[in-house]
Amino acid sequence: MTPPVTTRATAPQILARCRALVRPALTQAVRRLHPWPAEMAAFSLGWSEVGGRPVPGPGGAGSHGKGVRQALTVLGAEAAGGSGADAVAGAVAVELIHTFSLLHDDIMDGDETRRQRPSVWKAYGTGPAVLAGDALFALAVEILADARNAHGGAAVRHLAGTLNDLVRGQAEDLLFEARPWTGPEAVSPGEYRAMAGHKTGALLGCAAGLGAVLAGAPAATADALTRAGRHLGVAFQAVDDVLGIWGDPRVTGKPVHGDLRRRKKTYPVLAAVSADGPGARELVALLASGDALDDADAGRAAALVEEAGGRRATLAEAHRHLDRARDCLESVPLEPAAVGDLLTLAPFLVDRAV
Template structure:
C-alpha cells in the first residue's frame, strides 16, 4: 500500500543513516576524545558535558545524547567519496565537530535556550561566563587540531576552516539581526534572506566538513568545490527541517520544548513562508506575532494558535518543499563529479535521512 511503502522508505533511510553515522563516530571518537583531553580540566569538563559524554560532575553519562554527528560523518564520507581511506579525514572531522560544539555553546547563550538534547545547556549548568570560555576553548582547539596535521594539505585545510568560521559568525549575526526586524512591511525578513542566513550559519560548516574530507583525501579542486556546494545546500535543508521540528517535532525526540521557536517568536522558515502567502491566515498570524511586542514571548495558547495558522497559511508545506529543493540541489552537485559509488550511496542515505526525520 502507498502509506506502507512511504513508511518503509523512511524506516530504511533512517536505519542506513544511523548505521553510517555510528560507523563514522566510531572512527572519529578516539581522536575527538584525545583532543578534548588536552584542554584545561575545567573547560574540558564543560566540553565533555556539551558533547554528551558526562554530567555536570564529570561522571560519564552513557545514556546522554551526543547529537547526530552529521558533520564528522560528512568529513569521513568526503574522503571516502574521492577514493581515500576515511582515516585521513579524522583530523578534519575532529575540527568541524569542535567548531559545531563551540557554535552551539554560544548559540544557546545568545538565544537564552536552557535545554538542549533533553538536559540543561552548558550556560545554564555552569554559568554564562564559564560557558563562553568553554566555547572559546573548543574554537581554539579546533584550529589547533587541524593545524597539527602533517602534509601539504594543512595550509589549504586551515584556510578553508578559517573562511567557514567567518561565514558561521556572519550567519549568526544575520540571525540575531532578524529579531529586530518587523514581521511585515518593507523591512520584513523575506525567505531569500533566510536562505542566505541558513547557508552561512549552518551550510558553511556542513560544506566545510565534506570539502575537508575530500581535500585531505587528495581530491582535485573541482571535486572539493562540488562537495562544499553540496554541503551548503544540505545545510539550508537541515536548518529548514530543524525549523519544522521546532514547531511540530516531538520534544522526546528533539530534546526541546514544544513550540519553543514560536514562543520566542523566532523568524523561522515556516513562519516566514506563511507570512509571505498574504492569506487571511497569514494576516492573523502577523497580528498574533505583533501582539506581544518586540520581545514578549507567546504563552502556550498563543503558540499553539500560531502553529495552527502557520500550517493553514501553507508554511509547513512550503518548508518541506524548500528542504526538498535544496536536497535535490545537493544531489546534483554530487552527481557533477566522479565519486566512489559506495560513498556516494552513503551520502545519499544521509540526505534522505535528514528529510525523512521531518515527515
C-alpha cells in the same frame, strides 16, 4: 549477467561507522584542554554530567547528536578516493567547531536547555561558557593545523572561511529578531535562506569539502562536495525549523511550539507571513503583540502557519536543496560506494521525524 548483490548500509549504520572512526581522536583532542573547559566540553558533547561524572550507557559511550558533520567529512574523503583515516583530524575539527557554535549560540539566544539538559551557560555560568567555546574553537584550529597531512594548510584555509560564514550567519539571525513582521523592513524568505546558508550550510559544506581537501582531491572535487554539503545543511535547517514548531518534544528535546513562543523568525513562519492571506494577517497580529503566547496562542499560531502553507513551503524548500545536493554529487567523478552512503544519509537527515 546478474549485477553483484551489494548490501547497502543504513543511515544509522553509516553514522555509527563514522563516529567509531572519529571518536578516539575526538576524545584525545578534548583531553588536551585545560580540565575546566574540558569538563564543559564533555558535558556539551553528552559524555558527562555537570561535575564531570561520565554518562553511563550508550549516551555516554556514543555522544549526543548523530555526528552528521563528522560523517560528512569521512564520506567526503572516501568519495574523493581517500580513506576515512585521512579525514579524522578534519572530522574532529568540524565537531569541535559545531560544539563551539552551539555553546556560544545558546548564550546569545538565551536558550536555557539543549538536548533535554541545561545549556552550558545555564549549568556553568555565562563567563565559563564563553571560555569553553573559545577553548573548543582554538582546539579545532590547532588540531587541523597540526594534522600530519600534506594538505593541512589547505584544510585550515578551508575551515577559516567557514568560521567567518558561521559568525556572519549568527549575526544575521540575531538581527532578524529586531525586525518587523511586515512592511519593507520585514525579513524576506530569501534573506532567511542566505542566513541559513551561512549559519548551517557553511559548516556542513565545510565538513564534506574538508574530507576531500585532506584526501588531496582536485579543487573541483572538493568544491562539488562543499556545495553538496551546503545544500544539505540548508535542507537540514529547514527541517529543524519544522521540528521547532511541530516536532515531538520527546524527540527534539525542545518545548512544543518553542520557536513560536519565542517569536523566532524561522522559514515556515516567514513563508506563511509572506503568503499574505487572512490567516497570515491573524498570525502577524498574534506574533507582533507584546503579550506572552500561552499554549492556546502558540497552538493557534502553529495552525495558522500550517494553513498559510508555511510548513509545506519549508518542506518543499528542504527537498529542493536535497535535489541540488544530489546534483552536485553527480557533477564530478566520485567513488560510487561513498556516494551511495551520502545518498543514503541525505534523505535520512531531511525526513527525520517530520
